[in-house]
Amino acid sequence: MVRSLLFADNENYSFITCWRRLNPLQTPELTERFFEAFESLFFRGPALGCVSEVQNATIVSNYLVDAFLKFVKITGKYEEAISVLSRLAKIDSDVLAITARVMLQNNDEVKAVQVMGNGILANPRDYNLLELQADYCAGKGKLDWSLDCAIRAVNSAPAEFLPWARLVKIYTKMGNYEQALLTLNSCPMSTAKEIDLTKIPQPQSVLFPLPTDGVLKEIWNDDKPESVTSYDQSLLKLPAPTLKSTFAKAYELLTEIVSHIGWDALLKYRSNVFVMEEEYRKEKRVVRNNSIGTLKSANGILAKPEEAKEKQPTEEEEESLKLKEEEEADKMKTKRLCERWLDNLFMVLYEDLRVYTVWRAEYVHYQSQQMEYKKHSLDWEALGMVAWRLRHEDEAADAFNHAIEQRFSNRVMWKLLEYYEHKGDNANILDAVVKLFAWNHRWYNEFSPKLITALRNLVAAEGATKIASKIEAKYAPDSIVELMDSALKDLTTFKAIGTDS
Template identity: 40%
Template sequence: MSSQSSRLQSVPEFIETTPTESLQSRTDSLASFGSLGPPDLVHLNKIHLKSQLRQGSYHFVSGVDASSSASIAAYMNLLTYDLGRSEGWFSGGKQTWKIESGTYCCYNAFSRVDLRVDVRIPGSVESYAVDSRGQKLEATADLWTEAYLCGVIRALLYSDEEAYKIVGYRKLNPVDGIEAEQKFLDVAEKLFFKAWTLGSEPEVQIANSITNYLVSALLKYGEMSGQYSSLVNLFEKLRTRDPEVAALLAKTYIDMDEEVRAIKLLHETMQQLPNSHQLLNVQAQFLVKKDRRDLALLCAKRAVNNAPSEFTTWARLTEIYISLGDYESALLTLNSCPMFTYHERDAHRMPPPARQHMPVPSETLLDELAERDPKANEVADAALLRLPAPGLRGTFMGAYGLLTKLVGKIGWDELLRTRSTVFVMEEEYRHQKEEPAPGDSGVGEGEGEGVGEGVENGEEGGFVPGIPTINIHEPTDGEATPENGEVAEESGKDKKLKKSPFQHKRLCERWLDNLFMVLYEDLRVYTIWRAEITHFRQQQLTYRKTAAEWEILGDLAARLQHRPESVEAYQKCLETKYSPKAWRALLQWQLERGEWNRAVVSVMKLAVWSARWYTEFSPDLIRAFRLIVAAEGATKVNSVLSAMNLPKDIRTFLNNCDLSRQYKSVGHDM
């Protein structure tokens, strides 16, 4: 009897080589989880009723209600019906396979324990906790409350994160209606001031009650659902315990177009907390939006002075300098940004499975995902694959985004000139070492490590005068930039250069030198690409690239702030290959430009990909659907979708995206 008949119909599965090896692997990994933890793990034991052959399998999931053992047992029970519908459940009218038992694992990032539920079907349910040493603990009510909130946060933050790729990961909606929303917000209120222990996004060095993963999830939920009034009620309650929560409340007011209330709140709270960089950041962001960058500059400077170790404050100040046209100050401020080592999301390695089963919910999905021209997706050119920018993460990616904004304003040549004006260049440094000023020994050995080594020969990749050859890497903790107490405060290196002929210049940080090289490579490839396109058009020839190359070029143009060229490349990619990345980029472009009919098509195309890979929850698609419905009305949108004659799986996904009826949001009655 083939074990293929034990497959679940619509759930991914990894078949274990050794029984329960996935559970043991998770237990061994518990001590390595540093923040939110990985998605929930579901382990199943199946038995063949005739031969008594047993089989262990597992999959990952997020969005399941993990507030109690009963809610988890309900999910496990649903899996028995999924197996029941699968091919091979009946053989000659007799049941052949069944799920005998299973274990559900949900990581509690507050208490650093794994909540587990052992379910026997039919039969008993046992719950317990496992700590980092593998010891069993009692699963208390408080542990369940914390585990539930962690599960919701992971679902909201992980579901659309492209860099967090896990095969066999099923994504469900943790907040699928008014009742679920109320439960989420009630628990969030209860644990709000403990949430700093969860950690924060990589751009934040020190998590606190205002910047942490729970706050990120709450803001993500508001953006997704448009339920800003619910967040206002929550933040109003929390503000009575911590006035600085007013920063979150003001941001929510701005998002819901209650700007007058936001300004009054900020003014009132700043009287109590004049040095809150959180409040100053919100003010600066609002003033930039209102084109009062002169006032925004004052707020941004104060924010930096009050939080000199945070990347976000320096980044905001850099952005404002760029918008004001003060490019030298922008480059100096960027150079002062504190950089943090990037830590990947928590995950654990599983032993290689004996087999894996990735069922397709509907055969029609394969037709939609099929490449139109299989030959068009050949391997991309090595020069495109070698570009280092896609490997940037965290603060380094944020800093690179600011550098591309700067070069977009003034061009590469002017950027190099500005760089040589504010930073000590290699030739100056060497000249100073060879010919020290009278009475001054110049810069000592080892003081110029930020300048780097010069390029001796012009290698492939291009020689850029004054730019060193540098290995692209993120510094370790020991290489992090020094904290700056004031905006104008100088580092120790700068003070030692005071007596040199270039006393008003500073040393460029090594990481920024690295980013200049990354930017040069991006610009070089982009310039060649655009020159080739111009040449081919003049010669009335067809310019050909593989789908993979068009996708990389789309990413490249997007990084360099060339949106129309980026959209053009993504569209070329989609002519020959289905690409979720390209569809996501086009959807964002269409939403910004109000191209609602095209946006509906993009949402549908992304729904196809989601349905194929077991994603029933995507905050970005729910948000997009909400904006389309608000602009066009639910009746018109549903009519357009009905005319497309979509497969059942896609229609179900899109119906789940439409929360406007439950929330009675704008457009639901149109």
């Protein structure tokens, strides 16, 4: 159950094409069994491990808790979840951090704030609650309160990455970019750990017959083949997509900073807080030359005193030179050495910015000349991913739409779904959900937490009857209508908001 909830939508599973992903949540009875199992096995949760951003699995941070939170979000069983957590909190007060998180998922903010406050009063060094409270205060615009909570969270768990990352975000929102860079440089990094992938050997051959239901011709029928030699292979070799674990999260923090201030300002702040290689070498040369000059004078190597006398600077020049050297030395003392991994992330960011800048310049030029700007669908996808990483969402969506027009890609459609959800564009959200349901059904993937959540939100906003009517009006007589009706019935079974309309 945990593996189904956490990894059904995970890209790391995309290479495993030899199993069928079944829906583990088909009846209300199964949800009751999940709650019973979660409560009985809760304190054994750390044995399952945790995400790579967490240093050590705890009873609050592990795969079992992550699956529980996703399960509650999918089913909407918030009251039952809080009841289970209340019983567990009597045994260990650390559970209050999970309780507050579930309450926030359910938009029950008043009770969540009370739980966070009581929990921190009972244990002032509970970094999970402090980090959650910092996130909540930042979302409400109380950055000074958020900063205080984040600093306390870092002091409570200095070896954990997530509290440091939260502190970087808060400094970025406050416009204190130098402190954000210094904090990012101090983040405890961990090497990428392999996600809990099932060790299934790749089959020699696979056969996936087309299902007879859930057909959406524009997704299943690829009648527009493209030449595999026409795309720009350099775009597929950019280093950013290869980042894993905390390094990928740190890169997201760095791109958030550069999205606020730009590359030039980022370099300026970087030189203000970090010792650059040229500065370090220059300082070493000055110290070395001063040492050599002192030694020569002491040993009487200056053979011609009269020549040396002519070259000696005046007292004012000597004083000015000494003051400059002292100022440089003081600046060097206040700066820190940039970690090698962060220095590497600056280079990764430069590559993304270079590709993005060239692409946008070309695109504007072609538009000004009223010429068609042609790219391979893989190029559009790669350029969209670059823009997405750099937080240029509108430009990314434009590139993704160009890619989809040429050839359907579920990876691109997932990004477009995320974009439409951010914009609150319900019409396009529904279109993306239907297409991804069809794609998943084509490859025998019958369970997707992300799609269930997206469909649940649509039903809550517009009602199940209206959503069903829209699907039928646009996609009938394709059999995808029957597949979507089945998905809507599942929401009705779990009494989702909007299904009683």
